[in-house]
Amino acid sequence: MKKIFKTLIFLGLVASTTSCKKYLDINTSPNSLTAAAPDLILPQALVATGSLTYSFSHTYGGDLGGYIANSGGVGGYGNFWTFVFNAGDFNGLWTGTFDNLSDYQFVIDNTTPTGDLKYFNAVARVMKSFDFLRLVDAYGDVPYSQALKGAGNLTPVYDKGQDVYKACITELDAAIAVMNSAPTPTTKSIAANSNGPIDLMVYSTNTTNNKLSYNSDALKNGFDMTNWIKFANTIKLRALIRIQKADVATFNSFKASMASLTTANFIAADVMVNPGYLQQSGKQNPFWNGFAYTNAGVANTPSYLATKFVMGFYNGNKLTDDGRGKLIYRAYTYANQLGFQSTNSALLPTTPPASAWYVGVSGGGAPTGTSANGYGVLKGFDQGIPLITAAESYYLQAEAAMIGLITGTPAALFDSGLTASFAYLDKDHTEVVNASAGVPATQVTAYKAANAGITKAYLTNYTLATTDAQRLEAIITQKYIALNMINNDEGWNEYRRTLYPVSIPPSQTAGSADPVFSFAPAPATITTPRSDGLAGRVIYPASETSYNKANVPAVDANTTLIFWDARPKN
Incomplete structure (x- = not known):
């Protein structure tokens, strides 16, 4: 059954990545797919x-968030490096998201919150909110109330970003209410691995009809509602944390619904998507495929460098982080590319025999016919994709507890975030922690000790912070580090919301200095019109101004910021 189910997923994956369907195509309405079934679409x-x-x-997030930079060998992407965007940049984020949203809307339209497939309905609502929130974080105002109607409305109005946030949080609450009605679900075993991921799908053992089994009375071997509720709560928490100062009315209107929640109500493991990636064309983990090897074992060597700014959190310029540094970077200097190594031992050679981004061990160097056994961020072609990590969840909870939104101890949650960050990097492609890497909690203790004498020691030891500003800086700085080459866009979002860590650098010449906690004096060259030298926002795609021009908001790439962005407008 599991093999059949994964095959069905891959058929959908190939279709979704190769059909190039347009979400406003009058000849392609998701609501006209009468032959499809929600349990196959989801x-x-x-x-x-x-x-x-x-x-x-x-x-998107890697470049804008200060994690990676062009090393000089990437051509045709000038706007990415100067942050002067136009309607042709990042179009795939918009079209791909609406394509994905049309699938979730199909499930919603063809199920009900009380019918046989009510849990499909609830899950689709959670994921619809997940997608829309991410879209608002990149674009601001987006079509929502009139969107996803196919040929029923080809020119949907744009809703204000804060209104979309409010609608999504309301939708999450509705989905959680449905999921709370589920009986205790049958959960998928994580074997003996206490640091195992949350698998939001639990595969059916029903061999009669070879499909997931549901009925109106009980959930049978299907979605794990316990984990889905925690996931939905965590996404809701992220949304409320993000708008706490930008939309106080909405924040306050949902604040009471969070009062009874504790750390047990949020995810405590990495939430992964892994349909069973294979070493075949179009079926590898996309991160591995883009940054390590093709399915044929050909090394991919994208011409990116880790930025001088992000390297400062590992090499002692800002913080000393030898443990995570060795697990993330192939060679431990600014001039070398991102990668990972399979142990925490001595650094590997600066000139690897294959991909400059991957130096694990498998199948004679290149991964041909066998899974890789690496650690860090590039683990293997069959590693999962994290929708949200345990580390990010803990840092969200730490901030929420700090401001009184939920019950919890901020310092303990902060330490849990640190431990989860080390644990993620210590795990291999099968989600098993590398025994030779050491115990994550021990690594955290060593990390704190290595930074005990610096001016901002509170960045690694929350208990040393004496003001709320210092506490928030510690939480966001560690979240930024934990998201490095995992969920870069969230690091970028959090910088814009809080202006931490201090500071993401503006565009700069190769020889500009990187002081410990600031970029002063200013770099010699700032290529973007913004005074901070950073990106402003993404521009709506040309397809929108062509087909829905009357409704597309007029925006400026540098001064029209997302509603929760705390930076100066120019």
């Missing part, structure tokens, strides 16, 4: 969301 939609997560993280 799994492939989840896989497509994973692929979108890769795009948001690595082709």
Whole structure:
């Protein structure tokens, strides 16, 4: 059954990544797919969301968030490096998200919150909110109330970003209410691995009809509602944390609904999408495929460098982080590319025999016919894609507890975030922690000790912070580090919301200095019109101004910021 189910997912994945369907195409209405079944559409939609997560993280968040930079060998992407965007940049984020949303809407339209497939309905509502929130974080105002109607409305109005946030949080609450009615679900075993991931899908053992089994009275071997409720709560928490100062009315209107929640109500493991990635064309993990090897074992060597700014959190310029540094970077200097190594031992050679981004061990160097056994961020072609990590969840909870939104101890949650960050990097492609890497909690203790004498020691030890500003800086700085080459876009979002860590650098010449906690004096060259030298916002795609011009908001790439962005407008 599991093999059959994964095959069905891959059929959907291939279709979603190769059909190039347009969400406003009058000849392609998701509501006209009368032959499709919601229980087949939803799994492939989840896989497509994973692929979108890769795009948001690595082709958008990595560059804008200060994690990676062009090393000089990437051509045709001038706007990416100067942050002067136009309607042709990042179009795939928009079209891909609405394509994905049309699948979730199909499931919603063809199920009910009380029918036999009520849990499909609830899950689709959670993922619809997940997608729309991510879209608002990149674009601001987007079509929502009139969107996803296919040929029924080809020119939907744009809703204000804060209104979409409010609608999504309301939708999450409605989905959670449905999921709370589920009986205790049958959960998928994580074997003996206490750091195992949350698998939001639990595969059916029903061999009679070879499909997931549901009825109106009980959930049988299907979605794990316990984990889905925690996931939905965590996404809701992220949304409320993000708008706490930008939309106080909405924040306050939902604040009471969070008062009874504790850390047990949020995810405590990495939430992964993994349909069973294979070493075949179009079926590898997209991050591995883009940054390590093709399915034929050909090394991919994208011409990116880790930025001088992000390296400062590992090499002692800002913080000393030898443990995670060795697990993330192939060679531990600014001039070398991102990668990972399979142990925490001595650094590997600066000139690897194959991909400059991957130096694990498998199948004679290149991974041909066998899974890789690496650690860090590039683990293997069959590694999962994290929708949200345990580390991010803990840092969200730490901030929420700090401001009194939920019950919890901020310092303990902060330490749990640190431990979860080390644990993620210590795990291999099968989600098993590398025994030779050491115990994550021990690594955290060593990390704190290595930074005990610096001016901002509170960045690694929350208990040393004496003001709320310092506490928030510690939480966001560690979240930024934990998201490095995992969910880069969230690091970018949190910088814009809080202006931490201090500070993401503006565009700069190769020789400009990187002081410990600031970029002063200013770099010699700032290529963007913004005074901070950073990106402003993404521009709506040309397809929107062509087909829905009357409704597209007029925006400026540098001064029209997302509603929760705390930076100066120019």
